[in-house]
Amino acid sequence: MAPLNKAVKPSFISPSSIHRHAHRHALAIACCLALFGAQPVLAQDAATVPAEQAPAQPDVNTLDAVVVKGIRSSIAKSVETKNESSSIVEAISAEDIGKLPDISIADSISRLPGLATQRVDGRSQVINIRGMSEQFAGTLLNGREQVSTGDSRGVEFDQYPAELINAVTVYKTPDASIVGQGLSGTVDLQTIHPLDLSERRIVFSGQGEYNSLGKLTAGGDHTGYRAAASYVDQFADNTIGVALGIARLDSPFQEEHYKQWWWASGDTTNGWGAPNPQAGKPSDAIALQGSEGWIKSRNLTRDGVMGVLEFKPNDTWHSVLDLYYSKFDQDETMRGTMWSNDPWFANVDAPLDANGNPIPNVDYANVGVSDYRGYPFVTSGTLVGVQPIVRNDNNTREDKLYSAGWNNSFAFDPFTFNVDLNYSRAEREQSTLETYAGLLDPQIVDFEIPLSNRFGHYSLPDLSDPAAVYLWDPQKYGHDGRMEDSKQTDIIKAARFSLNRVVESSDFLRSYDVGVNLNRRSKEKTAQVYFADLKNGRTPTLVDPSLLSSPTSLGFLGMGDVLTYDPRALLGQYYDVNLSESNDDVLKDYIVEEDVKTFYFRANLDMDVSDRIRLRGNAGFQYIRSEQSSTGFNANNGIVAGSQKIDASYGDILPSLNLVADFGDGWMVRFGWAKTLMRAPINYLSAASSASVNQFGEWSGSGGNPKLEPYRANAVDLSFEKYIGDASYVALALFYKQLESYVFQQEITGWDFTDYPNDSGYTPHSNIGSFYTWANGSGGYMRGVELSASLSGELLHPALEGFGAQVNGSYTESSIDPDGPGGSATDTIPGLSKIVANATVYYERHGFSARLSQRYRDKYRGEYSSLFGQRQLRYTLPERQLDMQLSYDFADGSRLHGLSLLFQVNNLNNSPFRTQVSEASGSTGLLLPEEYTEYGRQYMLGFRYEL
Structure with a gap:
């Protein structure tokens, strides 16, 4: 099994189809050579076949006349990735080394169909996929599950510098060979493979930054900068490749904040x-x-380092070692009144x-x-x-994120054996x-x-x-x-072993993969x-x-x-x-440990159904065995009365099927079916609890639930797609998820308090009582429709050459009551915006490029950090944000060749953050104004220079 970002052409394409696709693939390869890390990200589609069995690739040197860079190159690569995938995916590719098409990774991802970002403190931070919060999404780096710096599983994307990420693929349908998948989708971030480039590349970039609100308070700032450098080289006849990248961010975020606390007659x-x-x-x-008004000024500093060492001495052995580190510091000053x-x-x-x-x-x-x-x-x-x-x-915060992976593949015709070892660690120290x-x-x-x-x-x-x-x-x-x-540490240690076998004797089975992934995760949090x-x-x-x-x-x-x-x-x-700690404070301390073993099998299918219809895809299953435990304190009146360790185990069989019917001339129909799961948020699994005996001799308590089982769902997806040329397509996708279970807070009677210490002074009649905690309950459906298109202007008229547009919109609805049966009619599943839409128009020609992008998401319930570090769901009003980018690349004959100038404005329309709160009695059914916050505009002026 190849790593997710391995640049391998799927080997199970039938010979009769090679000629039909040769020209399109040649053009795509030429475009990709201009990109940092120009590799198809769908290694699950690649069977990791020895090079001598792969179709011959055209000589890219003959295509110099059609090599393009910039926006159109990025779009062409992304469309190619979507086209060639066996799953339903969305993709983003960097325009060039260290040049993603947006200010942040989260901004770029949120422009994909069916996806939306949730702003936190004015910046894009987490991603909601198809109406579900970040807790339901899996996040990978180079195909490996990542830890999180927050309280739970949701990855905060602002930890990853955009300058060091080369491409992103979002899997909307599961694949049996992807480990660490989410229930709503899976985001895979990729860095470069230096041997995918044909020559040395050295790039420097820098930008100055300014916030339009100005300097709001002493100690704050409204100016900052970004700087990055990348080096990619190949040695020893292209058998050794090295890539190094470093990025620094010193960015101001400001806010003017007003909040109306609660309304009552x-x-x-x-x-x-x-x-x-x-x-x-x-x-x-x-x-x-009650009311409050304040200003906040945040100084964010982030240092990121990426390194890749690639070794391919022959067609048998291929080794890739990649390392990633980031350090994120935030110093926030808040001054106001309430x-x-x-x-x-x-x-x-x-x-x-x-x-x-x-x-x-x-x-x-x-x-x-x-x-x-x-x-x-x-x-x-x-x-x-x-x-x-x-x-x-x-408020101060320091986050450190480490990730290391070493992948080795060994090809012995017709087998390819793969070993992948990885380590991921996140540390957060925070003081408020x-x-x-x-x-x-x-x-x-x-x-x-x-x-x-x-x-x-x-x-x-x-x-x-x-x-x-x-x-x-x-x-x-x-x-x-x-x-x-508070301090928390999240660690993942994992090892993956897989085997691929090419099948030459079958008319439909081209290869199959078998593998096992062993994952151990430990998350510990303490707070004083x-x-x-x-x-x-x-x-x-x-x-x-x-x-x-x-x-x-x-x-x-x-x-x-x-x-x-x-x-x-x-x-x-x-x-x-x-x-001085209350029960709630003591309950913030916990350790959660998970041992997850994933066994999988995937058959890679490819056949010509007729002269015009080609059917390809994969079918397989995963068996996941999970063992989890948690250690936490029992508290009475803010005093630790003892500790306990509770464990649980369970197993799941998750079949999946992905089929693509290629009708030729760019017409495709994709079908996906799978059983999926997502383990509960880690903080829900805490064994920390508060329990006591009342004067009537009855036990009662509250806390986390280490015995929680995952959210589980059955999913069906259908996508109709038409590809036009190299950078244009139109697609209509339908999806339906039936959640068999959903986790919400419940009162559980019959809870056994035998192991709980009793410091209440009362004698219990029985060790059985009631416990209020997170528990598995009934689910419901998530369903929706997505329409997306990427169109080049020359498709309409030659005079529009250089112009283009990308638009998408989605509608999602759900029957899930996140509060359980009988919950509030106004409460929706966290992260659900019924309508999400994005539009980008661009012009790129003669070295000049301009892009105007707007994203919109309908109202939703977002999950945010609240009073004293707790999590809170809040009704968030619709958001519409406009961003602009202008750049100029000096031409080949210019003395300034290699230099690009860049001007960007983020949040051009100064989009506010707005929330609502229910009227206190609940009898009116009214949602009334709560928070209104403005963050100002971010202006950035800079350069990029390539040697």
Whole structure:
């Protein structure tokens, strides 16, 4: 079995079809020589046949006149990959060495049919395939499963520099020989094979970067740069190849953020036991119960290194060693203000009731009420008695990603034996610090609140005066600051052994593959939570001028300036910092281990059904044996009461079938059928739990579930395709997935608490009780349709030579209730946008190229990091982002030949991030504005030079 990025022509093509495809393949090879790592990525289609049995390749030197570079070359290679695959795939190929067609890998992938990116902190980070979140997608690097730097399996693509990735293939239908497949699809990132190039290549590139929001706060920045260099060479009569690449990113990301916390009427809050009605507000009117506004400035630094050593001394032995490393640092500063104005909040002037408890007293004046869909909403007025808190936060993160793979193939006619060893490791160290300050007295705030997602307006008192703004706890959190430090490590060690045999005696079976992959994965996370309390219980002002910076403006919300300082510089001087963890904090510590053995068989099929119809593809199965275990703490009242280790095992047989009917003249029909699975998110498998016995002697608890089995599904795919020339096609794809099981939170009765320590002081009647955890439940269907096209302008008219367009759109729907039977009717499966669409128009001629790309995704529920590191599903509104690229390559006869100039604008339309939240009572069915954040535009100006 060849590695996924091995450049081998499928050997099971029938002799009668070789002549029919020879010209098209010759042209594609000529185009590919201009690309970094010009190899077909579908090694599953390649039978790794000895070179003497492969069809003779034309002499590419005769095709110099048709060699093209740039956008059209990239498209031609991608279309060729899609055309030749036995599966239903989408592909991206670099325009040249270190030159993917977008700023980031995630941006490029998200433009493929049926795929969408989820923005995190303003940048594309994770990929949703066919309406399913990143947790359902498999990610490979050179055909090998990758670890993740996040809490679970979803890979964060911003860890991989675009300059070091040469091509990407997204498999939408399973293949028996792909290990580490996802349920929604599989993304395979590829680096170069240096022996696929015919000569030495040395490339340098650099770009300056600017964010249109400017410098928002002290310590932040709005300018940055990118730099990369690549070296590819061949030695010893092209038997040894070396590729080296390095890329550095120093990039600013800025944001202006506004959030409306939650909406409820007086009737609703009173029904929930609010202590007293709020004066001045109509009881039936729905009002906002809290707000926040801040700016964030992030400095991102990423260093990536890639190396490949390839050795092919003869036709028998082929060895490839590839190494990848990246280090990603993020330093984030957040400054702003927030407050609660709900009927439970009691400010410092709150009177006391008979029991000595403060009586909440945030009231309203001059209230303006607007009708919205038949319900009254408070949209303007004055808040009396609020206590705004000034936040100065600092969050740091360091990620390290290592990946190494060594592949050796040995060809002994008619057999090819392959051994692949790989290692992947991800480390993350993260620290989040928040500190609090504010005026000592309750405040009066005039407000105007929008009922659509946009910035609100608030007139706040001056929150930047160091003589009036004190360090203390205005919102009564119970501490004056909070810091959480966490560390996690994710490791995969794997070995793969496979054998391919060419079959010459059959009219339809051209070869078959058998193999086994042994995979051991371990993910460990630890977290510590600290509370910062002011020394000696004092409420100090910042009297040391050296600790203060220029005030930060929240003028985009009308809030004025806020006090600005470096929170980490204050810790030792003003605060006592002590470890203080709740049950939720203790449950963040866990170890999950998985041993997965994958045995597979695949038959590679190819036959001429008639003079005009060729049928090719593959059929096979995988048997996956999984053993998993987790170790975690049991906690009571934030105190570790013991630990436990829980394990489970299960097995799955996963058949798959991929067929391609080639009718000639570019017409094809593809069919795929398979059983698929995706193991549950790793953090769901944690054995950490909280359990106790109540006063009635009953056990109850909550936590993770190490006995979780995978999501399982049956999938059917059908694709109709017409290929036109070398860079044009039209395709219509239909897909249907029936999920037999889906994982959601459930209350499990009959849970055995025998091994749980009991520190509650109560004696249980039985060791059987109820446990609230993730569990396997009923699933449902995912189904959809995708339409895509890539068209060159000269197809329409010769005058349009150089022009072209790529467009795609998809519609997806699901019957799955992610909350289980009886869940909310408004909750959809995470990552599901019913409509996803992309359009790119380009012009490329005489060295000049221009590209304008727009991507759109419909509303969806996204999964994001939330308060205190938890994960949260949020209703995310539609996004439409426009990007632009302009470049010029100096011609061969120019003294500047080899130099390219590049100008790019990312997020040209300043597309905001917007979320909604349900109205508190749930009876109205309304989704109301929650977050509105703008990130500005990224401008990049740079060059690329090839020696």
